[in-house]
Amino acid sequence: MADLSESKLFWWWPLMDRHRRTLYWGLAATVWCSVAASVVPYWSGRAVHALERQDWHGSRVFLAWMLAFTAAAGIGRYLMRNTLIGLSRDVEREQRESLYTFLLSRPFAFYERQRVGDLMSRLGDDVGTVRMATGPGLMSFLQVLSILPVTLGLMFSTSWKLTVAVMLPFSFLAMGYYVIGKWSHVVQQKLQLAFSALTTHSHETISGERVVQAFGLERIRVAQFSDLSRRHASLSMKQSVIFSAYAPLSAFISGVSALVLVSYGGSLVVRGVLNLGDLTAFTGFLVALAWPMMSLGWSANLFQRAKAGQERLDQLLRSPETSLPPAEAVALPEVPAALVLDGASHRFETGRGLGPLDLTLAPGDSLAVVGGIGSGKTLLLQVLAGLRAPQAGRLLVDGEPLSDTTLRRHWAGLGWVPQEAFLFSDTLRTNLAMGRPEATEEEIWEIARVVAMDDLIHRLPQGLDTVVGERGVALSGGERQRTALARALLRRPRLLLLDDALSAVDAETESRILENLRAFLGKSTLVLATHRVFVAETCARVLVLEEGRAVQLDTPEALATQSGLFARLKRLQSLERELVKGTL
Numbered sequence: 001m002a003d004l005s006e007s008k009l010f011w012w013w014p015l016m017d018r019h020r021r022t023l024y025w026g027l028a029a030t031v032w033c034s035v036a037a038s039v040v041p042y043w044s045g046r047a048v049h050a051l052e053r054q055d056w057h058g059s060r061v062f063l064a065w066m067l068a069f070t071a072a073a074g075i076g077r078y079l080m081r082n083t084l085i086g087l088s089r090d091v092e093r094e095q096r097e098s099l100y101t102f103l104l105s106r107p108f109a110f111y112e113r114q115r116v117g118d119l120m121s122r123l124g125d126d127v128g129t130v131r132m133a134t135g136p137g138l139m140s141f142l143q144v145l146s147i148l149p150v151t152l153g154l155m156f157s158t159s160w161k162l163t164v165a166v167m168l169p170f171s172f173l174a175m176g177y178y179v180i181g182k183w184s185h186v187v188q189q190k191l192q193l194a195f196s197a198l199t200t201h202s203h204e205t206i207s208g209e210r211v212v213q214a215f216g217l218e219r220i221r222v223a224q225f226s227d228l229s230r231r232h233a234s235l236s237m238k239q240s241v242i243f244s245a246y247a248p249l250s251a252f253i254s255g256v257s258a259l260v261l262v263s264y265g266g267s268l269v270v271r272g273v274l275n276l277g278d279l280t281a282f283t284g285f286l287v288a289l290a291w292p293m294m295s296l297g298w299s300a301n302l303f304q305r306a307k308a309g310q311e312r313l314d315q316l317l318r319s320p321e322t323s324l325p326p327a328e329a330v331a332l333p334e335v336p337a338a339l340v341l342d343g344a345s346h347r348f349e350t351g352r353g354l355g356p357l358d359l360t361l362a363p364g365d366s367l368a369v370v371g372g373i374g375s376g377k378t379l380l381l382q383v384l385a386g387l388r389a390p391q392a393g394r395l396l397v398d399g400e401p402l403s404d405t406t407l408r409r410h411w412a413g414l415g416w417v418p419q420e421a422f423l424f425s426d427t428l429r430t431n432l433a434m435g436r437p438e439a440t441e442e443e444i445w446e447i448a449r450v451v452a453m454d455d456l457i458h459r460l461p462q463g464l465d466t467v468v469g470e471r472g473v474a475l476s477g478g479e480r481q482r483t484a485l486a487r488a489l490l491r492r493p494r495l496l497l498l499d500d501a502l503s504a505v506d507a508e509t510e511s512r513i514l515e516n517l518r519a520f521l522g523k524s525t526l527v528l529a530t531h532r533v534f535v536a537e538t539c540a541r542v543l544v545l546e547e548g549r550a551v552q553l554d555t556p557e558a559l560a561t562q563s564g565l566f567a568r569l570k571r572l573q574s575l576e577r578e579l580v581k582g583t584l
Contacts, residue, residue, distance in 0.1 A: 015091050015134060022090075026083035027142055033076030034147035034292075036069045041284020042154050043069060049277025080139060088135025095127050099313070105323045108387040117200025122316055125195055126309035129188075133299075133306030140299035144292045151285050158278050165264050166286065169256040176249045181300045184242045188308040191235040198228045243301050254290050261286060325404050330412040333398075336363040336525040337413060337495040339384060343393035346383060347548075354379045354548040356393060366526040368536035368556075370566055371545035377529035378419065380545070381497045384527060386410050415493030415524065417501040421484035423472030428457070429464035431472070431483055435491035447490045450516040451482040452509050477504035482513070489520065496520075498528035502535060514538050533570045542566060 016023050047062035103119065155163040205212060205221050212221055261282055268274040338361065345355025354376040361367060369377045382388045383395060386407050395402045397410050415435075423431050432447070433439045444464065448454045456479060460466040472480040481504050488496060502510050514535065520526075526539065536542050537556040544552035544565050552564050559566040 015095070015130070018094070019087055019090060022083060022087050026080060026087060026139070027146075029076055029079035029083055030139065030142045031146045033073050033080050034143055035150050036073035036076055037288055038147055038150040038154060038285075040066055040069050040073065041281045041288055044284050045158075045277040045279075045281025047277070048280040049275050052276055080143075084139040084142075085135045088131045088138070091134045092127055092131035095130060095313070096123060099123055099127070099316075102317060102323075105326075106319065107321050107324055108382065110319060110321045115196075115200045115203075117198075117203040118196040119316075120203065121192070121196040121199040122312055126192060126312050129192075129302075129305045129309035130313070133302045137299040137302035137306065140292065140295040141303075144296050144299075147288065147292050151289055155282065155285050158281060159268065159274055162261070162265050162268060162274070162282060165260050166257050166282070169253045169260070173249065173253045177246070177296065177300050180242060180245055180249075181304050184239065184301050185304040185308055187235060187239050187242060188305045189311075191232070191239055192308055192312060194228065194232040194235050198225075198232050201225055201228055239305075243298075246298055246301060250290075250296075254286070257286060322404070325408050328408060330409045332409070332413045332494060335494070336365075336523065337361075337410075338363045338398050339495070339525065340396040340399075341383070341390075341393065342396065344383060344390035344395055345392045345548075346379060346388055346390055352376075352548065354383065354545075355390070357548075357550055359543070359550070359553075361525055361527070364522040364525060366521055366539040366541070367528075368539040368542045369527065369529040369545060370531065370533070370536055370542055370569065372565070374547075375545040376548035377545060378499055379548070381499050381527060381529055384495070385414060385416055385497055410495075413494035415488030415491050415496040417481075417484045417488045417498045419499045419501075419503070421472070421480040421501075423468050423475070423480055423483060425467070425470040427462075427465050427467055428460065428483065431468060432464070432487050432490060434487055439490055443490065447486045450489060450513070450519075451486045452512050452516070453479070453482050453486060456482075478506065478509070481505060482509075485513075493524050496524040496526045498526070498530075500529055500531065502530075502532075510535070531569075533566065533573050536566075 043062050043066035047059045047066060050056075050059035050062055099122070152163065152167070155166075201221075201224060205225070212218060261279075265274065265279050265282055269276060269279050339359070340361070341355075341357050341359040343356045343358060345353070345357065347353035347355070352374060357380070359367075369380055371377050379388070383390055386395070386402055389395075389402075397406065400406060402410055424434070429444065432444055445454065445457075448457055457463050466474070468474045468483075472483065475483065481501055485498070485501050488498075502513060505513065510532075518538065521538075528535065528539065530536055533556075540555065541553065542556050542559050543550055544559070546565070552559055552562070552566060554562070556566075560570050561567070
């Protein structure tokens with residue numbers, strides 16, 4: 001069995017690990033169907049030979065046997081298709097579920113180098129090609145393997161000379177299938193890459209339709225889509241041409257075999273070597289072999305397509321990132337989290353990044369992170385959230401180094417609000433209670449008032465049961481941010497990380513939310529990244545970053561009196577507020 005797993009021909013064998021018994025039952029049904037179908041021509045030949053001898057009773061007996069084996073072949077064919085096609089559907093379901101679970105277990109870095117459209121094409125098109133091979137393709141292949149020895153045995157027992165003459169043209173069929181199959185495999189690999197590019201382009205265009213429309217990029221995107229579509233169509237047509245070559249080749253070989261049968265077989269009948277019943281049986285044997293031999297080309301094409309698809313799936317499954325630990329129920333202490341960064345750093349290939357950085361956060365502490373664009377604010381929050389592991393140094397949570405064994409426990413007490421608030425295409429209630437499904441109606445409304453969403457909920461057509469649309473498209477940017485903030489607060493986190501979580505909220509609503517959030521200070525350890533000084537002043541301390549390094553760390557009051565970025569931002573934003581008030 002191990003040899004089969006390593007064989008290029010039997011690349012599909014590992015997929016059958018959990019279905020060996022079903023596969024064997026399908027093989028048994030295939031053998032049953034093939035043997036019964038192979039014997040039908042034998043009985044038809046006996047019946048014709050009985051008619052030659054004017055044995056009417058014997059002819060009827062042989063015809064009865066022919067009918068019985070025909071019925072047996074029909075029953076076997078039903079069992080074969082029901083078992084093997086059902087098997088392929090089970091394999092497809094398991095592959096999709098396995099891939100979906102695999103994708104959900106990938107760390108943050110995995111998705112930074114993957115394209116959503118490419119992942120969707122692998123989950124859809126590539127898995128579909130594997131299903132076709134493990135269902136119809138495998139069924140046709142097994143049918144040929146089972147019908148060929150039985151039919152050839154009956155043919156040889158009748159006339160070995162005529163059998164060799166009739167089967168000689170079929171030797172060229174195998175050679176033709178090999179050449180066409182190799183060509184099909186190369187084209188299929190290019191086709192799946194083209195489909196991946198087409199899917200990625202479509203996903204990006206549809207997801208970013210507002211940018212496309214705002215910048216008038218419709219013609220450019222349509223032209224790019226047309227180029228990708230034409231390439232995909234060209235490769236599809238080329239694959240169709242290759243696939244279409246199987247049937248004519250099979251038909252030509254079958255025609256040549258039929259010609260040999262009539263000419264050479266007829267001469268044997270004339271010379272008395274064979275009788276008319278034997279020639280009739282040979283005709284039936286060729287008919288019995290015709291469809292399996294023609295379908296062999298079809299199944300070979302399916303296997304080539306599926307092999308290319310499975311190679312892409314295996315390439316995805318061999319991603320170098322370590323899998324995340326499985327989710328599990330965790331009992332957490334009710335006290336806020338304590339965090340320590342000990343010489344932690346994380347740098348990209350460009351040199352930009354974070355650290356080395358030393359930072360201590362006591363339970364219930366609050367820290368604002370301020371800095372310019374690219375200073376490392378978001379990266380710091382990602383490290384604290386456990387989404388990125390420090391390349392050097394370490395992160396301690398409650399005095400214990402964060403590792404694979406403690407990561408899920410850390411996440412169980414985490415409230416995370418990223419820069420771009422992501423909402424699911426579901427009701428507002430479901431999105432709010434995503435991190436804590438058991439939350440009561442009163443708790444949801446309490447948090448809604450904290451983030452100033454209560455008036456919004458009353459205005460929505462179905463209130464909390466209003467569907468917000470894909471990515472929350474029915475809500476404004478500020479409303480999505482408030483929903484994400486409420487979702488994090490409703491979880492009652494030990495550690496609350498806010499990455500510029502109020503950037504899309506107007507100043508009045510922002511002030512109201514900040515005032516409400518003061519009641520949460522001390523109940524959670526709070527770290528927020530912001531470019532607004534007045535938001536940073538709600539925290540006990542402020543960390544100023546430049547190029548990923550800490551240049552200032554003190555209370556907001558102390559930093560306002562020191563020269564540096566924080567003091568400059570405070571003067572500029574104070575002036576801005578005064579100007580705005582003066583114009584009102």
